[in-house]
Amino acid sequence: MITATDLEVRAGARTLLSAPGDQLRIQPGDRIGLVGRNGAGKTTSLRILAGETQPYAGEIRTSGPVGYLPQDPKEGDLDVLAKDRVLSARGLDEILASMAKQQTLMEEAADDKIRDRAISKYARLEERFSALGGYEAESDAARICSSLGLPDRVLEQPLRTLSGGQRRRVELARILFAASDGSGKSDMTLLLDEPTNHLDADSIAWLRTFLQNHDGGLVVISHDVDLLADVVNRVWFLDAVRGEADVYNMGWKRYLDARATDEQRRKRERANAEKKAGALRVQAAKLGAKATKATAAQQMLKRAERMMDELDEVRVADKTAHIRFPEPAPCGKTPLMASNLTKVYGSLEIFTGVDLAIDKGSRVVILGLNGAGKTTLLKLLAGVEKPDLGGLEPGRGLKVGYFAQEHDTLDDNATVWENIRHAAPDAGEQDLRGLLGAFMFTGPQLEQPAGTLSGGEKTRLALAGLVSSAANVLLLDEPTNNLDPISREQVLEALRSYTGAVVLVTHDPGAAEALEPQRVILLPDGTEDHWSDEYQELIELA
Template sequence: MLAGLTNVTFEFGARILFENATWHIQPNERIGLVGFNGTGKSTLLKLLVGQYSPSEGTVERSRTTTIGYLHQDLLSFDTNESILQVALGAFERVLQLEKEIEELGIELEKTGDENTLIAYTDRLHEMDTLDGYTIHHRTEEVLQGLGFDNASLQRPYKEFSGGWRMRVLLAKMILMAPDLLLLDEPTNHLDLPSIEWLEKYLVHYQGSVVIVSHDKYFLNRMVTKIVEVYQRQLHIYNGNYDFFQKEKEIRTDLQQRAYENQQDYIRQQERFIERFKAKASKAAQAQSIVKRLDRLERVEEVIVERPDIRINFQVDKVPGKVLVELKDITKKFGDNTIVEHTSAEIDRGDKIALIGANGKGKSTLLRIIAGIEQFEGDRRWGHNVEESFYAQHQLESLDLNNTVLDEMKTCGAQKTELELRTLLGCFLFSGDDADKKIKVLSGGEKARVALAKTIVSKANFLMLDEPTNHLDMHSVDLLIDSLNRYQGTIIMVSHDRYFISKVANKIWEIDDHAIKVFDGGYEEWVEWKERMARNAAGKGQPEKKQEKKAEPAPAPKPEPVAAKPVVNAPINKELKKELQKQQKALSELEQKIDSLNKQKVEKEALLADPSTYADKNKFIETESSLKTINASLKDLNAQYETAFEKVMELEEQANK
């Protein structure tokens, strides 16, 4: 075991994040850590590296285990060193050896001392053992894989934005090759080519990897185990993300059925206690049942932590067939050409994903379409186009003195306050969060407000720049559902391949300074690109024989859930069938007894009425009926006791 938690409870004030949680990380595991925002995924990683201490339980780490932890807080690091030097910091011992070898070489030239020669030779041998002569090549290779070109490697680290800095630190972490690599949202600052490179690299990584990510494609290709933080417990699934979703649905259904069965059992026991607690012959048995219920390990009801609300768009005007026409567009930043003499058009109903590596100009092209970026050429709006543009710079247009709810009211959607609060809940502003001032929100929270304002508008043309960056998986699913029902037109920039694959019906790729249009979804585009690449390499194959993408195969059986155990263990079919039969008979007897008790009350009421005695026949009939009912009740109660004891006996056998 590299590291793990044993019976860990962790609290933030009065709030319990984990309770009696156990999880052990073994060598060579690739694990996805998932859960709704706020459930404690990042906290869990901080417990593993020792930044936090548990309230109860133990955090275990092998003395020889090395741990690398990539997280957003690392962005506070700053330096004048080049990005190549920062990444080379992963090889601290090798860099020290290089310096010592250089100094010893100079001294050896001067003195020729034998001890100096031995020390020099020892350093050379250690350098060779550590494969130190290849560190520059390996570092450049990793940095290039993460999107840096050769010209950037010598630029100072401090000149780069937060996203690019995170890539440098990721490169350094990878090069350090720790036994356990903890990655908190590593794909947030990567473009598609860099994500694909990271996937390939990590699949062959020799150590264990734990990844917190909302990128379903990344998790499906990368991990062979999912750990879910849910209801203060850690639930473990042996498989990729798709396997986890299917298996969780099965487990949730089983848990809910177990809960309902237990509730039926509890109600049955309580009815017996109520009926027989005053009866001397059954008082001891009733008291025994009371004690048994007190000791019963209760099954928790399945609670939906976030409801599946629907985001409903309202489109006032229907635009013409062509919404935007781009003709002979050219855009350059100095010597950097984004697009040159390129043309394209956006038609009504298009849902376009704009794809390309970072630096290719996706966001620039989106701004050109929106009309807020200068360019050469011609851009024409179609008829009746009402646009709404979401991008990071829109955060500056938010009124800092408004509450989140007030800011939503400014976008003219004519929705009620309840409808706006419901929508904000989808964007992770629940309860009192909607009454917070914009000025106290984090950058991510402001971005979600800006996105919510875009979604709630009555625009028939949406331009979205990285709309999923600050949403968890559940919120991404809700956004996908709403965009699929949206009757307008969309063009979007996103590195979330799952999101693109579920929404886009057309792909625009910026390649060779031109817009290349692919009329189809993302997965079709990927297959087409792979086929073209094989053909270009002289290895083209007929379409029917396309190779399937390798994905981690989910294991057929999950590990036991680290949650409270279900009361009833598996039982054999015959015993289960007999138990169900007796339970049904018991239920039928209860219904008959209840029905007779109602009749008994009615007859007793008649006998208490003086008018009954005025009619001799009516009196005789009523009295006779009451005697028959009492006799039947006596018989049915005897049958009920026998059936109840039989059920108790069968349940005891089933629980052995």
């Protein structure tokens, strides 16, 4: 269905992946987990497989339909209804719109000829609609949307009124609707980049079952190890150190065992070879002192070099970012207050009359169902959007640091260096280079456009911008999304040690636990309460 031949993937001058031959193939029934650390090239490789961008070298051959969910979907017309966006996967939205137009003509036309043409055209459209599954397809789309946490009221809203998480679930629903004919049979190849982001526990369970039953090919990037364990039957591991792909034709648990066994083998072989090569070098040094034995000494040295060159490389431990949130700037007792915050999109009221006071060093979690306005509230507090009613009251010394769920604080067209320079215009060049190095951005990567970074790399770059800010109030919207386990733990450790105020939106129970919150704000009502274990359980269930 998709075959990559002699694939080479680069980011600037850096080679992310070199896969000679046609070892990277996706066939019906393959459920492939694409894994590797942040920055190994997973997202870039998936975009290439989807035909969204071209490889540095090699060829991609595709047969059959492909459904691609990028990490940050960029929808076109945000005035389209969510329902129509999903139905557009099979072209049903345009047919329904045309049917509605002809029905209006049938009812309102005074001219018999116009009415007759409208009736004839309506009949042809209805026949085509029926051939594509018609009203059963509408029901199927609604079922998929409901399973992903998109209720009917959301489906009747324009995309621009939805939260980032809701829009992403609409895109996922659209792809799964295209891959389903109602019976689950499909020859579509699904390419899914972090599909569980923004999903609650019930939706993840439903998605897991859908993917297990999918008959076409599947490649999934996910840091949800439970999903990988239950779904994948093959693994592609992108080794960021060697710039190569290892293919494992086995499930997740066997893959983990095989990786561990393979690394132990490589270490044993290298230790034995180093011991033998060392002995050969010592002997060569002794022989080399005698002119008559010089040729034998050279042969021994060459043999030692061959012995080491023929070894499989031992995997070098992954580098990790050194994430530490900033030392907060001095401020007053209550650096940020807001009163009567109200946000409305058209006739849709997101929330109304929200009051809050963020005290120095306080730890606050915002909770609510998807679409309750959590991200919107953070945007209002950050000054990114304006409320329809109410306002902010900044206290003495307020300095806000904002981490956006969709990386909106980054300029995709600017380089890594330009982004960090914009975030900290007054910082010295050497200090910024050191900061980027701590976040694993060095050398040619500094000139790489931010739009070409993976989701995890974008998260690290946005966090680097926060570190340079000396903020005393951090507004964090899903800061652990898209991070590999090591980087996620770094963020959690940074949360534990930060002494400024934090307002957190998260679906990650570990993030809330690391924060040790004092208060919770419940949306859409804006109710404030003391934090308790019940709220921790609520995040775990969500």
